[in-house]
Amino acid sequence: MVQPYKHEPFTDFTIEENKKAFEEALKQVKEELGQHHDLLIDGDRIRTDNTITSTNPADTKQVVGTVSKANEDLAEKAVQSAATAFEDWRKWDPRARAELLFRAAHIIRRRKHEFSAYLVYEVGKPWKEADADTAEAIDFLEYYGRQMIELKEGKPVESRPGEQNRYIYTSTGVAVVIPPWNLAFAIMAGTTVAPLVTGSTVVMKPASNSPVIAAKFVEVLEEAGLPKGVLNFVPGSGGEVGDYLVDHPKTALISFTGSRDVGTRIIKRASEIQEGQNHLKQVIAEMGGKDTVVVDKEANIETAVDAIIVSAFGFSGQKCSSGSRAVVHEDVYDEVLEKVKERAEQLTVGNASEENVYMGPVVDQGAYDKIMSYMEVGKEEGRLVTGGKGDDSKGYFIEPTVFADLAPDSRMQQEEIFGPVVCFTKARNFDEAIDIANNTEYGLTGAVISDNREHLEKAKYDFHVGNLYFNRNCTGAIVGYQPFGGFKMSGTDSKAGGPDYLALHMQAKTISEMF
Numbered sequence: 001m002v003q004p005y006k007h008e009p010f011t012d013f014t015i016e017e018n019k020k021a022f023e024e025a026l027k028q029v030k031e032e033l034g035q036h037h038d039l040l041i042d043g044d045r046i047r048t049d050n051t052i053t054s055t056n057p058a059d060t061k062q063v064v065g066t067v068s069k070a071n072e073d074l075a076e077k078a079v080q081s082a083a084t085a086f087e088d089w090r091k092w093d094p095r096a097r098a099e100l101l102f103r104a105a106h107i108i109r110r111r112k113h114e115f116s117a118y119l120v121y122e123v124g125k126p127w128k129e130a131d132a133d134t135a136e137a138i139d140f141l142e143y144y145g146r147q148m149i150e151l152k153e154g155k156p157v158e159s160r161p162g163e164q165n166r167y168i169y170t171s172t173g174v175a176v177v178i179p180p181w182n183l184a185f186a187i188m189a190g191t192t193v194a195p196l197v198t199g200s201t202v203v204m205k206p207a208s209n210s211p212v213i214a215a216k217f218v219e220v221l222e223e224a225g226l227p228k229g230v231l232n233f234v235p236g237s238g239g240e241v242g243d244y245l246v247d248h249p250k251t252a253l254i255s256f257t258g259s260r261d262v263g264t265r266i267i268k269r270a271s272e273i274q275e276g277q278n279h280l281k282q283v284i285a286e287m288g289g290k291d292t293v294v295v296d297k298e299a300n301i302e303t304a305v306d307a308i309i310v311s312a313f314g315f316s317g318q319k320c321s322s323g324s325r326a327v328v329h330e331d332v333y334d335e336v337l338e339k340v341k342e343r344a345e346q347l348t349v350g351n352a353s354e355e356n357v358y359m360g361p362v363v364d365q366g367a368y369d370k371i372m373s374y375m376e377v378g379k380e381e382g383r384l385v386t387g388g389k390g391d392d393s394k395g396y397f398i399e400p401t402v403f404a405d406l407a408p409d410s411r412m413q414q415e416e417i418f419g420p421v422v423c424f425t426k427a428r429n430f431d432e433a434i435d436i437a438n439n440t441e442y443g444l445t446g447a448v449i450s451d452n453r454e455h456l457e458k459a460k461y462d463f464h465v466g467n468l469y470f471n472r473n474c475t476g477a478i479v480g481y482q483p484f485g486g487f488k489m490s491g492t493d494s495k496a497g498g499p500d501y502l503a504l505h506m507q508a509k510t511i512s513e514m515f
């Protein structure tokens with residue numbers, strides 16, 4: 001009997017024993033760093049001359065690992081291998097596929113701190129963020145396994161006398177999985193196992209900033225018993241391997257999570273019918289955000305400050321859900337701004353492998369340069385309240401930064417910066433605050449801090465985002481509790497970790513028989 005789903009608890013690092021265990025994991029993983037990881041195609045490990053080197057963004061001289069790099073020929077092999085494996089895999093009992101996910105979850109749970117330590121080194125996650133990322137990966141395995149068991153008989157439909165109707169879900173085919181680097185474990189794992197558990201086979205191309213954690217996860221799935229060819233691992237360039245996989249006539253499902261530009265490009269390419277293609281491709285594309293914390297005049301100010309700080313600076317603002325905009329009622333604007341400034345100045349920034357670092361580095365030189373260029377835009381468009389400086393001499397560190405008095409349509413309030421920067425805009429009343437919150441092309445997350453019930457009810461209908469939070473931060477959705485996905489240019493609203501997610505990976509089939 002499968003136990004009811006509950007999310008994986010977070011580690012309490014104030015408990016000395018947990019702290020020691022995590023330090024031990026960091027030490028152990030540090031000794032392992034620098035190893036090489038091969039491609040996996042049709043169950044074979046393949047080593048290439050071309051490699052991707054993954055380095056620690058907090059200490060760029062530290063090599064986390066290298067991975068072999070696929071080209072178009074190897075991507076072709078991977079698709080063919082997945083297409084062949086599909087014929088058996090789709091006929092596996094869905095429960096057996098689900099149980100494979102449960103076994104993988106157990107393996108990760110036993111070595112939880114080890115995986116989190118990899119996240120600390122590979123993408124610069126502070127302990128808590130790394131722990132939450134690993135917990136979410138476990139949650140996806142446990143949750144989607146249970147969802148598949150629930151869906152395996154299909155859904156009830158009516159039948160008339162002399163007729164038997166059934167409505168079932170069938171597997172789709174070869175899925176291409178293209179995850180981002182920021183929820184480097186959770187999203188990579190969740191988007192990989194969702195097609196797998198539904199009976200599709202997968203070609204996974206990890207993000208080039210986080211291929212090592214992806215390679216470690218592939219090892220876990222092999223250990224859990226995944227047959228050869230069912231999952232093929234092909235790190236490579238987005239432009240070369242990504243495009244090739246998306247365009248391939250045999251790929252049937254593309255699951256992408258990443259930026260708006262790459263996502264919309266994939267949607268366009270996947271809609272073009274290739275020679276030899278006899279199906280339409282299903283595309284799941286979860287993309288960027290420009291998320292707002294709205295503060296009403298009737299609000300608990302401490303709750304508001306907390307929500308802004310956590311939303312803006314958790315994982316250095318590198319979440320699609322990050323609250324990079326604060327839209328605050330004019331009556332409390334100065335007070336909230338001043339308190340956010342004070343709190344931001346107390347946040348610790350440093351190498352994430354050290355305890356009690358609130359903010360680690362940003363992920364790479366490209367991200368660092370982009371975020372720093374926005375500091376100049378912010379100074380032109382608004383007022384720098386605190387922060388604004390960076391240091392990329394050893395790693396990519398940027399101060400928590402607050403800009404004030406920005407026009408709602410300024411670049412700072414419209415474009416996804418994806419760094420530790422929050423921009424304040426003043427609103428004359430609650431209606432105007434919601435209008436400002438809605439005035440970007442994105443619609444992913446949002447928070448409203450208010451003690452006014454009428455205003456909260458209004459926000460339920462008028463604040464146009466996929467994940468809306470009241471009196472808390474707008475980050476940190478939990479699998480099975482707060483299904484995640486956005487409106488507008490934030491994506492296809494697939495709601496990862498929700499009850500409808502797996503159905504998007506399958507084809508519903510009606511079978512009707514007369515007696």
Ligand SMILES: NC(=O)c1ccc[n+]([C@@H]2O[C@H](COP(=O)([O-])OP(=O)(O)OC[C@H]3O[C@@H](n4cnc5c(N)ncnc54)[C@H](O)[C@@H]3O)[C@@H](O)[C@H]2O)c1
Pocket residue numbers: 178179180181182183187205206207208237238239241242243246257258259260262263265266286287288289319320321416418444485486490491
């Ligand atoms: N909505 C969500 O659930 C969600 C979750 C996490 C991150 N994000 C978004 O992801 C972005 C940050 O992640 P990123 O920097 O990894 O995004 P990205 O778009 O640069 O890359 C995402 C993935 O796409 C691949 N890629 C790049 N070019 C490609 C191409 N031409 N064809 C196919 N694949 C290609 C990359 O290698 C990577 O694996 C932000 O915009 C963030 O908001 C969204």
Ligand SMILES: N[C@@H](CCC=O)C(=O)O
Pocket residue numbers: 182183318319320321474475476477478484
């Ligand atoms: N699901 C995560 C964000 C994923 C994107 O980065 C959250 O809710 O904070």
